[in-house]
Amino acid sequence: MRDTNIGAGCAAVGTDDPSSQAERLVALAREARLLEFALEGESEIARQLASMLETALEQAMDAESPDEVMQACTSIEAALDQIVDNGMQLSAQMADMEVDGVLGTARMPVLTAVLTAG
Numbered sequence: 001m002r003d004t005n006i007g008a009g010c011a012a013v014g015t016d017d018p019s020s021q022a023e024r025l026v027a028l029a030r031e032a033r034l035l036e037f038a039l040e041g042e043s044e045i046a047r048q049l050a051s052m053l054e055t056a057l058e059q060a061m062d063a064e065s066p067d068e069v070m071q072a073c074t075s076i077e078a079a080l081d082q083i084v085d086n087g088m089q090l091s092a093q094m095a096d097m098e099v100d101g102v103l104g105t106a107r108m109p110v111l112t113a114v115l116t117a118g
Contacts, residue, residue, distance in 0.1 A: 018084070022077035026069060028094055029060035032111035041117025045086055050115050053079040053090070057113065087118040 029035070035057055039050040056075035063069040083090055092113040099108050 018077050018080045021080055022073050025057065025076050025080075025092060026060045026073045028092060028111050029057045029072070030063070030069070031109055032061060032094065033108040034097065034099075034110040035061060036110060036112040038112075038114045039117070040114060041088070043117050045082075046088065046115065046117035049079055049082055049086070049088065053083070053113070053115065057111070061111075083115065089116045089118065090114070091116070 035054070037050070037054045037057070039046060053076065056072055056079055059075065060069065060072035063072055080090070090113060092111060094109055094111055096107045097110045098105050
């Protein structure tokens with residue numbers, strides 16, 4: 001299981017640089033087959049940032065060209081900047097999940113991200 005915490009007082013892969021954090025999240029999203037996203041908080045800004053980040057993560061997962069990956073990275077970096085500026089925190093973790101399908105049970109990598117409003 002790989003964990004990444006981003007937000008007030010936290011860092012991804014030992015760095016506070018939002019660009020590096022965004023690149024790490026894009027790498028996790030590109031590896032994932034499924035995305036679970038949760039918001040802990042009820043403010044309007046938290047809902048807006050959650051929507052923005054979830055969309056950017058989905059774009060990273062679906063990206064087929066380097067330009068699409070870069071665009072997703074830029075969107076994630078913008079969201080991370082706002083998350084930190086608003087005192088929120090994002091945690092992300094990769095794990096394998098068993099999924100029942102037509103061909104039986106398969107293990108798929110899932111990215112679970114939780115945005116917590118402060």
